[in-house]
Amino acid sequence: MPAGPEPDDGRFLADALSCVDRLCAWLKKELLDEQAAEELAQDTLAEAWLSRRSFRGASSLSTWMHGIARNLARSRVRKADALCDSLPADCASDRALHGRPDGEWRRLCVDLMLEGLSPADRELYRLFYRERRPISELAKTLGQPEGTIKCRLFYIRRALSRLA
Numbered sequence: 001m002p003a004g005p006e007p008d009d010g011r012f013l014a015d016a017l018s019c020v021d022r023l024c025a026w027l028k029k030e031l032l033d034e035q036a037a038e039e040l041a042q043d044t045l046a047e048a049w050l051s052r053r054s055f056r057g058a059s060s061l062s063t064w065m066h067g068i069a070r071n072l073a074r075s076r077v078r079k080a081d082a083l084c085d086s087l088p089a090d091c092a093s094d095r096a097l098h099g100r101p102d103g104e105w106r107r108l109c110v111d112l113m114l115e116g117l118s119p120a121d122r123e124l125y126r127l128f129y130r131e132r133r134p135i136s137e138l139a140k141t142l143g144q145p146e147g148t149i150k151c152r153l154f155y156i157r158r159a160l161s162r163l164a
Helices: 011-030 036-051 061-086 089-096 102-114 118-131 135-142 146-164
Strands: none
Touching: 011 036, 011 061, 036 061, 036 146, 102 146, 118 135, 118 146, 135 146
16 A cells, blocks of 8 residues: 655644544443553554554544554454463353453454444444344334345445454
């Protein structure tokens, strides 16, 4: 990927620092864990600084940093999965990474990937997968045929698998 124009390091750092508070607030809401959110926000800032020469400006710096945070979270999920897979079977119930069960990291990863979906698709995902509402109820609530709901769920799953 070609690098963009040479950024002014001082300006880039100032702009990146101005994004950190919003990024951290968003991560706290998603993670429900202040310490983990702050850690991920700091890791995101560090990665943004190291990758600053690849920032092309095709999106806002804030959007670019959110993408970095999503990628870091995915990486942590993969590492948690690898760690869990390497544990002996008798440790399976105690699987944890940095004090957090791998299920929490998986949920964070899914939540971050959902950001890539439209608001309507995020809502459908929430209703079907999190609230476990039946397709027939969703069809009535959303005023769409059941086949359309099933089709949208298929495309949501496919979009999420591409984001993973």
